[in-house]
Amino acid sequence: MYQDLSLDRFMQGLIKRNPGEPEFHQAVHEVAESVIPFILDNVRYREAGILERMTEPDRSVIFRVVWEDDEGNIRVNRGFRVQFNNAIGPYKGGLRFHPTVNLSILKFLGFEQTFKNSLTTLPIGSGKGGSDFNPKGKSDREIMRFCQSFMTELYHHIGPNTDVPAGDIGVGAREISYLFGQYKRLTGEFTGALTGKGIEFGGSLIRTEATGWGAAFFMQAMLAHRGDSVEGKTCVLSGSGNVALYCAQKLMQLGAKVVTLSDSSGFIHDANGLDEDKLHWLIDLKTRRRGRIREYAEHVGCQYHEGTRPWGVPCDLAFPCAVQNELDQQDARTLAVNGCQAVAEGANMPTTVEAIKVLHDAGVLFGPGKAANAGGVAVSGMEMSQNSIRMAWGAEELEHRLRDIMNGIHDQCVHYGENGELVNYVRGANVAGFRKVADAMLAYGAI
Missing domain, CATH: 3.40.50.720 (NAD(P)-binding Rossmann-like Domain)
Structure with a gap:
């Protein structure tokens, strides 16, 4: 079945299964172009359909978010959480609040997160979520009410060993604080179910x-x-x-x-x-x-x-x-x-x-985002570790660890992307990120 795997054939199938999702198509094409030759040289990945499995999220949750504005009007938005891959750890990825948020964008971001998180070498899987809610022009109390309503549904799907969201566009320290406060009220637990928290309640320096x-x-x-x-x-x-x-x-x-x-x-x-x-x-x-x-x-x-x-x-x-x-x-x-x-x-x-x-x-040297901008999720992963062991590292220690992780990502890219005097960092990042997740998926069995 997989002997004739080619980029065109693979992308045709993916687009047919995911119509009207151009951002997701673009993200997958960029990765597939690099990893398909690697897969063809490694029969175990081809026979297990690893790329086909890796491009299908474990699940996508879509839900209604109802909240009240300052004038007493009832407003309705759409919430999402795409849990993409947990082969190497709990789902991990940001929440984005922006009017452009849709399933295509979140699937593209979640798919990218699979490789980015893998490259950090930390035990974290990939996910992404958010809402088409626009925080611009909203009062603090409107944002608080929206976040509380959003978390009232989201909390069913997250937890420190299941899925650990963070911030992204439109979700900063204020929003994470409101979200975490509601999570704590609903569960009665103080756990590291979100990262990007305030320093006063479990957050990490230099995040x-x-x-x-x-x-x-x-x-x-x-x-x-x-x-x-x-x-x-x-x-x-x-x-x-x-x-x-x-x-x-x-x-x-x-x-x-x-x-x-x-x-x-x-x-x-x-x-x-x-x-x-x-x-x-x-x-x-x-x-x-x-x-x-x-x-x-x-x-x-x-x-x-x-x-x-x-x-x-x-x-x-x-x-x-x-x-x-x-x-x-x-x-x-x-x-x-x-x-x-x-x-x-x-x-x-x-x-x-x-x-x-x-x-x-x-x-021109080109460092792709899944490698070059992995610093945020690296420190988020370290926040999870600090929450788990109930301690906090100092800023100097965290910066040292961050630099080591980024240098390690660079070395992986060179290992898989070097070609003579030039390094194709796109290929290197894609193949290195793919291999770790693929090996974990193989270890769990083909089905």
Whole structure:
């Protein structure tokens, strides 16, 4: 049955089973392109239909979320939890609150999470969830009521040894606090059923910084592998959430110069580069005051470009840290022509398939999100460990562990992706992540 496994045949079957889910199709295609040749060389994976099994979630839960706004109106949203694969540990992945949330996006994110979590070498499986609820413009009490209603259904499906959600877009410390408070009320237990919690009640230090720091560490490892470093490099970043802000912070600490950040309305170009004072002002703007990036340009007197992306700014290193498919084929050509040496994805699937090919053909190092942005889930996994043993590690210890994990992910990518002098980090990440999960699935038996 599996002797004629090919990318086209496999994708035709997947699209037929999952119609109208383009984000999921794109994520699977990117992985399948790398792992099918590996599967064809390893008959045990082919005969057990591992890839077919791995692309089908264990279960997808969809539920109604009813809540009351401040005017007393009854509002209805849709909630989701996609539990993708628990072959190597309990389901683990974020919750996203955003009006674009649908099953396709959550399946793409959950599928990516399978490989990302595997690469960390921590015992955590993969899942993703959320709602089409939009927290923007809502009061704290409206968000609290929504989160409590959402958790009233979700708690049936999660737990410290079953499924451990975290935050994602639209779900920060405030939302996690409301969600965890409701979970505790409903279960009568104080367990590590959520990560991203406040430090006061079981959270981990450096969790906020982890994804951004991890992307910087991964870039540092890619450059070090070819005898170079981040120091002195000009860096272009998209986004202005926690990932972008803390990636910028760590890059600056490593001696790089960060010149751009963005949001959905445009980007700022600070040719002088960010410094610690500017960054602290930005962190306050984006996390406490929830302002727009153009306010930074007004504050420091730098350029602001409305309605465009930062990829035309000449740079040595680029970090797409905003949303999926934000860096397209033309953007990739521009980066390559302008001399960009390496790209590391801070967001999930921010680079299109066509853009990745352009970067590879141009010899630009490319760190895919499942490897480069695994820092967040790595520290979430460490939060689970700290909750289990009822202790908390210090920030210095956690940063050391995070750096070791990111270096370990890099080494796995090199092992499976090296081809002469070049490293195909996409292939390396996909094959390394696939192999660990596939071996666990084989060990459990074929059915």
